[in-house]
Every structure is written in structure tokens, then in C-alpha cells.
Amino acid sequence: MTNDDRGDARSGGDGEHEPSRWRSGKPAPGLGSRIGGLLDGLPESGRGTQARAPHGAAGSANPFRSRDPAPPPPAPEPPEAGEPVADASPAAPEPELAPEPEPAPEPPDPASASAPPAVAPPPSGPPLRPNVIPFRGDRVPSAATGPRPPAAQTANHGQADQHPATTEPEQSMYAHEAAAPPPGPQHPGPSRPAPRPAQAAPAPGAAHAQAPAGAGGRPGHAFDDAERAAVYRAIRERRDVQAGFRPDPVPHDVLTRVLEAAHQAPSAGHSQPWDFVVVQDPVLRARVRDLALTEREEQAGAPTGADGRDLPGPDAALDAPINIAVTVDPTRGALHAPGRHAKPMSASHAAALAVENLWIAARAEGLGVGWVGHVGEPDIARALELPSYLDVVAYLCVGLVEEFPTEPEPGPTGRGEGRPLSWAVHHDRYGRRGLPGQEPTTLLEETITAIGALNTRAVEEARDRQNRMTKPPGSLGILEDVSAQLAGLAGECPPPIPAPAAVAVFAGDHGVHAQGVSPWPQEVTAQMVHNFLEGGAVVNAFAQQVGAEVTVVDVGVVGDLPRAAGLLSRKVARGTADFTRGPAMTREQALQALEGGIEIARDLVSAGNRCLVTGDMGIANTTPAAALVCAFTGADPAQATGRGTGVDDATYEHKVDVVRRALAANPVDHEDPIGTLAALGGLEHAALTGFVLGAAALRVPVLLDGVIAGSAALAAAAISPDALSACFAGHRSSEPGHSLTLEHLGLYPLVDLELRLGEGSGALLALPLLQAAARALRDVATFDDAGVSTAHP
Numbered sequence: 001m002t003n004d005d006r007g008d009a010r011s012g013g014d015g016e017h018e019p020s021r022w023r024s025g026k027p028a029p030g031l032g033s034r035i036g037g038l039l040d041g042l043p044e045s046g047r048g049t050q051a052r053a054p055h056g057a058a059g060s061a062n063p064f065r066s067r068d069p070a071p072p073p074p075a076p077e078p079p080e081a082g083e084p085v086a087d088a089s090p091a092a093p094e095p096e097l098a099p100e101p102e103p104a105p106e107p108p109d110p111a112s113a114s115a116p117p118a119v120a121p122p123p124s125g126p127p128l129r130p131n132v133i134p135f136r137g138d139r140v141p142s143a144a145t146g147p148r149p150p151a152a153q154t155a156n157h158g159q160a161d162q163h164p165a166t167t168e169p170e171q172s173m174y175a176h177e178a179a180a181p182p183p184g185p186q187h188p189g190p191s192r193p194a195p196r197p198a199q200a201a202p203a204p205g206a207a208h209a210q211a212p213a214g215a216g217g218r219p220g221h222a223f224d225d226a227e228r229a230a231v232y233r234a235i236r237e238r239r240d241v242q243a244g245f246r247p248d249p250v251p252h253d254v255l256t257r258v259l260e261a262a263h264q265a266p267s268a269g270h271s272q273p274w275d276f277v278v279v280q281d282p283v284l285r286a287r288v289r290d291l292a293l294t295e296r297e298e299q300a301g302a303p304t305g306a307d308g309r310d311l312p313g314p315d316a317a318l319d320a321p322i323n324i325a326v327t328v329d330p331t332r333g334a335l336h337a338p339g340r341h342a343k344p345m346s347a348s349h350a351a352a353l354a355v356e357n358l359w360i361a362a363r364a365e366g367l368g369v370g371w372v373g374h375v376g377e378p379d380i381a382r383a384l385e386l387p388s389y390l391d392v393v394a395y396l397c398v399g400l401v402e403e404f405p406t407e408p409e410p411g412p413t414g415r416g417e418g419r420p421l422s423w424a425v426h427h428d429r430y431g432r433r434g435l436p437g438q439e440p441t442t443l444l445e446e447t448i449t450a451i452g453a454l455n456t457r458a459v460e461e462a463r464d465r466q467n468r469m470t471k472p473p474g475s476l477g478i479l480e481d482v483s484a485q486l487a488g489l490a491g492e493c494p495p496p497i498p499a500p501a502a503v504a505v506f507a508g509d510h511g512v513h514a515q516g517v518s519p520w521p522q523e524v525t526a527q528m529v530h531n532f533l534e535g536g537a538v539v540n541a542f543a544q545q546v547g548a549e550v551t552v553v554d555v556g557v558v559g560d561l562p563r564a565a566g567l568l569s570r571k572v573a574r575g576t577a578d579f580t581r582g583p584a585m586t587r588e589q590a591l592q593a594l595e596g597g598i599e600i601a602r603d604l605v606s607a608g609n610r611c612l613v614t615g616d617m618g619i620a621n622t623t624p625a626a627a628l629v630c631a632f633t634g635a636d637p638a639q640a641t642g643r644g645t646g647v648d649d650a651t652y653e654h655k656v657d658v659v660r661r662a663l664a665a666n667p668v669d670h671e672d673p674i675g676t677l678a679a680l681g682g683l684e685h686a687a688l689t690g691f692v693l694g695a696a697a698l699r700v701p702v703l704l705d706g707v708i709a710g711s712a713a714l715a716a717a718a719i720s721p722d723a724l725s726a727c728f729a730g731h732r733s734s735e736p737g738h739s740l741t742l743e744h745l746g747l748y749p750l751v752d753l754e755l756r757l758g759e760g761s762g763a764l765l766a767l768p769l770l771q772a773a774a775r776a777l778r779d780v781a782t783f784d785d786a787g788v789s790t791a792h793p
């Protein structure tokens, strides 16, 4: 890195480039009008950055875009002054992940060594939580019971739960029933078979299942408060327990009740296709343990960077006093049982439901259950010498445990918080997301709304700490800016170390390849995807070196790709159209790819990753990247176009002309960044744009690779300027369009090694720098702490 380079980057960006209209900070051009009133009706504080000052020389909201000595104007505070955008981060509580109210006291659980917190009643105020029962029994919601605004609905819950008998009818979720009894039998009628008598030890409270409606002081079929709380508690506190089993025997009656619960699972045609092989023989359990050990060793060398150490300990099969293999016989039941032929998986689904019943009942009994999920089922079937017509659905380790983990089982990275419910609920059409009673939004709308500026308080704390750290002020150079940006992004100082990291390599093909802009045949895109999956590409080597995981995403490869671990199929189209003749993509295709990128960011973060790294693969993709750079920065094609994989002079001239013709064929609408992306980008560029927006919404840093990622970041910043708060330029590519991009966005490249590869290679090399910056802020002692004298004034 030279001083000259630094000087360039410090200038903050406008240079000779016309200050682009993309940086005007206006509401994201075209979004509101073109994708259905994106910002309409949002409160000012919920508009993300759309109404705020833009980045860049004209008034940067991000103090790191420029290294000018003059202090930039303070960034506006995010909606909750001084706080991270809590509801945008999976690390911060989502509405449904809100802290539990104080647990109600309850008698200690005799079967569990340490009594877990008692279940709390549903909260009495907003926000909406899952695990509430808006409607009871099996009746369809009527107008009277249909979704209500969240506040009213939750208020009803609180009141109904706390004072069911005295709740005002119009406030009660049961009001309609008080006024008019629901139709249909209140008691199990003759058409409904009476519950079967328990065959062995009846479950506690089983008698209640036969109680007439109204038991517990409530009309209808609902359980009373304590029973409902117990049901939800058992579901919520079910844990995958992989360690800490006690050798104590499991009492026969307890085990029988748990198996009885499993045996009551639903199955097509009541075929009950499961069996439960209760394994106590240490020889058999040791066989399964050995299988688990082998799997762990094999995964340690997996090419995508998965690490066998992340797998649960293999010893649970031996430590737990009982193992249970839940098997399925797909041929059991009547030949014409419903679904038998149309849905061949239905038997396995039923057996999986039996597993869940078993698991929940075991939790209620204080028994830990750990699923040995990473060993092949056929191997387990062989180890247990099962009949050939049986398949294994689950192998469970069961026993009394020292304690139940307080948090749900972590993801493969060991850090996963899981997906909030609101990400998983769709209204009518997939993609219209929201909790019951909420106005559904698209993924893109929700994402843009969540994006916010850096937290200035955390930035100031970082600056203050850096000046007190045992080093001369400013001596960590750019890394001081980096760590302060990380603090502002996280909303806390010191910020979390950006680890683990995951690189997503988005792959797509390009219609413009037909114009001869790359010396490489198009099929190299698909061939390289295979190479990534085999672990043979540069991105794999670099990811391995820096401890990142590689995920490959097919957003638009022309050819068919096989199903493979580490490959996500999100194919929007088989390549784009030739943009010298019209738009490369339709708006719908671009939106689909954008949302695909957001979804990948969400999935990687909810799996526990704390740094996202961009990667790309697509023969000819430097051509649309150059076109996007021209469109978003105002650069001329002769400035922005590079040699990509290494074209000769004649091809280079032709490539510049192709970019010029593409811009002529697709006049840029400065009010419409998504339209511009659709017209001039590629599917991987659009997905990368979504990936950047998704990371910013989650307040997780995103390390940008070269010109492909840079052109996507230009689009992301045009859609939502504060998305740049999450962006770190991993490196400076040799592609001239990339330097223009960095300058325009005011991003400072961490590495400058004349790389011109893509795939995520340059960004991965910068990962240790990003992590070191955060670690320094966290670990370096202050002068006070270390007793080191400060400089003379």
C-alpha cells in the first residue's frame, strides 16, 4: 500500500467523477413506485436511511469513507438513539425472541438435577410473540376471532391468561364464545372416537383429555392456563442434549410413558409405521459411537471448510444409559392407506413426528434426548442388524442429565440463534412475510427498512478507547477506522470479533458472453462450480487458510448442476439475456435474485456466522460489472472497463464498445437502481446486492471482494445508502472499474496485491485484518490498566 494510494482513498471520493445522482440520498429511486409502495406508510424512523443524509463527500453519514483530517459531521443516530437496530439483528432479540418475563415459581422438577426456569404465561403486551394461540381448538377463525392488530391481540392474551374468568367479553379472545357457543359438539361426539385408554402408564393429566369441554373454567376445547403453559414449556425447552448424561437407569414407567407419547403420533391411515428399538447393550452402542467418530474425522477434511470439531461429541451413545432407534417400515399399513402411493415419504414423516412426541414427552419427564444426526441411517441399521425392510429415521441417546442447555441447540458454527418466526411465516403467497396480524412485507422491503446508520456512541467509544490503548494514537492507521466502524455497526464497543466467517460464491452466466467479451467458454462457470465443491479452487484454499466456510449459490448458471453439499440452488434463470440488445434481466428476475441474496445472508448469519464474504463466478461477468460501474458512478466505459480474465488489446477495445452499446441500449434511469441492476447487471451481481443489503440489515460486516462485488455494492448503496455501514473493501482489484467504485463509495481497500480473480479471493485475504482490528480494540490494554506512561504533552 503506497502513500499515494492512501491519498487517493482519503480524498473520499468525488475526484473527477461527477457526483452521482445515486448519492443524492433521496428515497431509493423507483422502489416505492415500482415494487409496490416500498416506503409507503412507514414511520420516519422505520425508513432506514432513505430520509437521511447520504454518504460521501456531500455529507457522509459514515466517518470512515474519508480520511480527511477535518472531522465529518456526526452521523445521525439510528431510530433508538445510541442503540443498535435491535430488531434487525438475530443477535438482538426479535419480537418473538424478547426476553422472557420473570418465570413464575413452580415446584422443582424431581427428575431434573437443575430445575430449568418455569414457563411464563404469555406476555400481556406487544410485541406479538409466537407460541400464542390466537384461535383455539380446530375451528377456523371467524370474523370475530380473526387476526387483530398486534397490540389488541396481545393485550387480550395477557388478560385472558391472567384473569380468564373476569375478562371483559369484548377484550377476551374468548369473547365470541361467551356470546355464542361455537358450533359443533362440545364433547367428543359419537363421530369422534374417544381417546384410547392408555395401554400402560397413563401420562399425567391424561384424564383431562377426556374431560368435558369447559374443564378448567374455560368454554370450548382449550386447556386451562397451567396446562397450556406446560405444553408450550415442554416444546420450548426441548433440547438436543449431547453431553452430561447421568448413568442412572431410566425408570420403566417413565420410559413407557415417553414411548407411549411417541406411539400416539399421527400417521397416514393410522399405519403407525414406526418401531422403537431400545438399545442398552454396550456393544451395540459402541458400534454407533464408532460410526460417529469416523464421521467426525471425515468431516474434518471437508473441502467446503466444515469442521468435524463442530459435530456433537460422539460419546453420547455410550454415556446415555439408553439409546432408541426410531425405525420406519414404509410398507406397513393398508395397501391403499391414504397418501401411501402419492406421498411415499409419508411413513418417514410420521416416524419423525413420533420422534418429536418422544422428545417433548422426555423433556417433560426430565429426560435428555440427543439425536445422533450426522451418522448415515443405513450404517446405523447395519450396526443394529435390523431387518432389511426397516429404515432408521432417528437414533436418540436418552437419559437423565446434569442439566438442560438454556439455549436451543447451536447451529453448525456453534453460534446460531436460529431464524425468528417472522422470517418463516408467509401470507397467501410465499414471500409475503409477517406475523399474524401484521401487514405482510417483502423480504426486500423488510431488509431496507431495517438498515440503519452506524451507532455514533459506539464509534465515539471506540475512538476514545483507541486513544487510551497502549500504543501511540493513530498508530494502527486504517485498522483504527475499521475497528471503529465495526463498533458502530455492532452498536457496542468493543465489537464482537467478526468470526466465524462464511464466503458465498454466487454463480451465474451472461448472455453478453455471445459478444466475445471473454476468452473463456461459458461452460467454465459450471465447471468451476464443480471445482469449488471439490475444494480445488483458489477460494477454497484461501478460505481454508483463514478459517472461512464456502457456500456456492447457483443463481443463474446455464447448465444443470447436481445436488451437492455446499451448493445451494437458487437458479432464477439459465443466464441473462445479451444486454446489448435490451435488458439483461426482467425486473422480476432481478428482484428474485436480490431476495435470494438477502436470504443467503440471513441463513448464514442465523447459522452463527458473524462475517459475510462476497464471492462470484461467472464467465464474462466483468462486462456487466463495468456497465454497472458506469451507470452508478457516471464513468465512461473506457475508464471502467478492464481486461477481466486477460483479454488481448483487440478484444479489450471490443469489450469497451460492448459496454458502450449496452448503456445505449438500456438508458439509465437514475430514479431506479433496481431497474438499472436488472438492465445492466448479472444474476450474481443482483444476488450480491441482496447479500450486501441483507448483511447491513443484520448489522453484520460484509467483506467485499473485487469489481463484481464492488458493482453490487454500488447498487446496494443506491438502494439504501446506509448499507455501506456494513461494507469493508477486502482489496483493490486490478480492474480499473474497481478503483472507481472504491473511490465513489469512499471505501478503503485492506489489501492491494494486484489480484484480478474474483471468487472471493481478495476479500478472504483481508479477513484476518478485519478480525485483528476488532481484537485489538477488545484485547489491548489501556495506559491506565497497564500502568504505562503516556507521552509528554
Ligand SMILES: Cc1cc2ncn([C@H]3O[C@H](COP(=O)(O)O)[C@@H](O)[C@H]3O)c2cc1C
Binding pocket: 517, 518, 519, 520, 524, 528, 616, 617, 618, 619, 620, 621, 622, 623, 643, 644, 645, 646, 757, 758, 759
Ligand atoms: C478458470 C477461471 C476461474 C475463475 N475464477 C474466477 N474467475 C473470474 O473470471 C471471470 C470474469 O472474467 P471475464 O469477464 O474476463 O470472463 C469470472 O468468472 C470471475 O469470477 C475465473 C475465471 C476463470 C477462467
Ligand SMILES: O=C(O)c1cccnc1
Binding pocket: 622, 644, 645, 705, 706, 707, 708, 709, 733, 734, 735, 738, 755, 756, 757, 758, 759
Ligand atoms: O475483480 C474481480 O472481481 C475480477 C477481476 C477479474 C476477473 N474476475 C473478477
